[in-house]
Amino acid sequence: MEKKKLNHLAIILDGNGRWAQARNLPRFKGHYEGGKRVKEIAIAASLKGIKRMSVYAFSTENWKRPTSEIDYIFKLPRLFLDMYLSDLMKYQIKIECIGDISQVSSNAKKAINDCIEKTKNNTGMVLCFALNYGSYQEIINATRNIASLVKEDKLNIEDITKETFEEYLMDSTPVDLLIRTSGEQRISNFLLWQIAYSEIYFTNVMWPDFNEEELDKAIANYYQRDRRFGGIKNEK
Ligand code: IPE
Numbered sequence: 001m002e003k004k005k006l007n008h009l010a011i012i013l014d015g016n017g018r019w020a021q022a023r024n025l026p027r028f029k030g031h032y033e034g035g036k037r038v039k040e041i042a043i044a045a046s047l048k049g050i051k052r053m054s055v056y057a058f059s060t061e062n063w064k065r066p067t068s069e070i071d072y073i074f075k076l077p078r079l080f081l082d083m084y085l086s087d088l089m090k091y092q093i094k095i096e097c098i099g100d101i102s103q104v105s106s107n108a109k110k111a112i113n114d115c116i117e118k119t120k121n122n123t124g125m126v127l128c129f130a131l132n133y134g135s136y137q138e139i140i141n142a143t144r145n146i147a148s149l150v151k152e153d154k155l156n157i158e159d160i161t162k163e164t165f166e167e168y169l170m171d172s173t174p175v176d177l178l179i180r181t182s183g184e185q186r187i188s189n190f191l192l193w194q195i196a197y198s199e200i201y202f203t204n205v206m207w208p209d210f211n212e213e214e215l216d217k218a219i220a221n222y223y224q225r226d227r228r229f230g231g232i233k234n235e236k
């Protein structure tokens with residue numbers, strides 16, 4: 001059977017807090033360790049020819065957490081940049097971001113924008129961080145933008161198609177494989193539109209324990225799936 005290309009890998013990196021708590025460590029240690037895994041898995045994924053890797057780093061619902069945890073999470077972009085810029089350049093990884101970063105601290109915002117700016121000419125895999133991202137918000141914003149165009153007579157209602165709608169999403173690349181770590185089997189408001197036909201892989205491994213071997217297992221599992229997209233079995 002012809003191999004289905006794995007273009008876009010999306011990861012709901014979950015279990016940082018439980019990983020730390022199981023070791024009697026403060027939750028932030030799990031986030032620190034999880035940041036390292038993002039870099040390692042991004043390099044591994046890029047070497048496997050994956051074109052885009054989206055990671056859910058902070059959801060629009062994560063503001064419900066204690067301020068001390070939120071503050072630590074938003075220190076990570078600077079740390080990530082300082083520790084890993086040379087690797088990002090070496091492997092030509094380009095950083096992008098989806099989500100509303102206008103609400104995050106100015107230090108975090110600067111680090112995120114620096115990361116995007118410094119890697120913008122890299123030609124390899126795109127590593128897209130979903131930061132203060134939520135699909136409800138993304139879809140509502142797209143709908144508002146489209147509704148304004150209709151109201152201003154710049155768009156006909158019958159011209160609102162899947163393609164037009166996707167122009168207003170923060171990123172419309174369809175997800176081929178979605179991985180969620182830590183044993184939770186839910187989507188938690190991540191890329192709802194983009195995962196319409198993605199293959200989903202759940203693992204009990206906590207994100208800080210996720211390594212290249214686990215990535216290989218998920219990818220091998222992906223290649224065994226029969227993606228039909230509503231059609232019938234592909235015999236090719
Ligand atoms: C995922 O790990 C990272 C973020 C949501 C920021 P969690 O912090 O959700 O870890 P658990 O689920 O509490 O173990």
Ligand code: IPE
Pocket residue numbers: 012013014056057058059062184186188
């Ligand atoms: C989803 O994880 C968000 C991120 C990984 C950033 P959560 O840990 O916030 O999700 P729930 O609350 O368990 O659904």
Ligand code: MG
Pocket residue numbers: 014015016
């Ligand atoms: Mg969690």
